[in-house]
Amino acid sequence: MRVIIVGCGRVGATTAAALDARGDHVTVVDPDQRAFSRLPSTFGGATVRGSGTDADILRGAGADLADLLMALTQGDNRNTMAAQLGKHVFGIPRVIAKINDPVRADAYRTLGLETVCRTVILADALVLAATDGADATNGAVQPPTAEPRRGVPPPGSRAAAASARAMNEAEG
Amino acid sequence: MIFARKEKRPALLTFERVLVPLAGTEADDASLRLTAMLLRGTEGTALLLHVIEVPFERQLDAQDPAAVAFADEVLGRAEAFLTEHGVAARTAISQARAAGAAIVDDAVAQRADLIVIGLRYKKRFGGGWDAGRTVPYVMRNSRAPVWCLRVETEELAHTP
């Protein structure tokens, strides 16, 4: 899967590292160069310096071929805009926006955006911690078991479709 | 027996037109009593004002019969009280987005030389004293002097 992550804060960096470890092709976008130092030294993806609400920057980050865009900055509005840019201008099949306000998250879901509401998730986890202990909330993401494959676009992805098209044109 | 006529000492404070904004709450009680004390036996007049605050959802000149009825009741009772104590009173109703601005404007229009306004005791969540929007606005923007009467409360202001 080709993934663009907008925002290299703690959440963005952790998510990018986890997806990269699973073998996904990850590009992280952030206007602050220093933010990229949050990525582990083993990170095998790409970084692009710039704002995820700028169409030119997203294009440079490979938005035309991305399968998934996750907008994970600290600003709800910025995340909403980046996600909608991905969906409506670049046709990225899946876009996810982190939105902190539960009311707004609901509203944007009706517009076809997948939203992750930090407030709700955290509240749910805290209730679980209160009843079952904090350990019950850890380890939601499984560590990868298979060797990551790089370079080959997975079947069904846009990159695979694009390279198939290019090959047909070369042969035809 | 000759009774010496006691010289009437000049009053320490004289006011001719005292604007008394009335919210229709228990805070009005003290302002009316103080106004009666100030104006009793003088030529001064009390200007009683009730402001109907209209939210942006409605047009400023929208009619609200319930609000007007409430205003009439508040002003009626206040006027009766002052008349009982021999104080001349006039009443007015105003509609505005914010009571503070309407009060300040009315004081200017009626050339009031004093504003007497009551304040309920309120606290914000977290304990801070809340003076609301209206009284601070009037304090900040009125040309005429402003006397604010904060009501008595069961709560303690400070622990010693």
Next chain:
Amino acid sequence: MYVVVIGGGNVGYYLTKELLAAGHEVVMIEKDPSRARVIADELGSIVVPNDGCEGRYQAEAGMARADVVAAVTGDDEDNLVACQVAKMRFNVPRAIARVNNPSNEELFRRLAIDDTVSPTRSILGVIEHDIPIHKLLHLADLEGGEVQIVEAQLDANAPVIGQELRSLALPEGSTVVVIVRDSRAIAIRPDLVLRAGDKLLAVTSAEHEAELRTLLIGA
């Protein structure tokens, strides 16, 4: 008209003043409390001191009866969200957004924001008009950008030099409206031969602008 202005910076402030002077009813939503107070002290009790992107503060500002919402903050994402909330929740007939980054205008249009204003593009137009760097100038947008008025300056290399106007293979929806030659507007005649130095004012659609550019000036 009842106009809700979101953003109390310079643009919002002067816009509100102008609208009030023109006799409209205006409410401004500005989230910085001290800025809100300064403006309210001058313009009256017409400021809601809160976040204009939130539905409940838009409701407080009477968005339900607004004819127009103008989101003019300095941040495109805030303007986008404010307009979307206003349209989604309150069905405001017209939503206008200030778009600082001109390359975002397309997104706003696709999300059915009725009108966008890009100060960057406007100033660029003014600069370019005085210093003709580009040979195809954007003069104005109509219908939310769908219809564009452009000016093409024909230099000696322009591919259409020497052709008659009627023989131009203009793209769909495009018309040459005025030709300026030697600083004078001349009548459009089908047999008019185009010369170097001519300025053509044309109307075209957003979709076909690039095609028109290639045809007229070859770039």
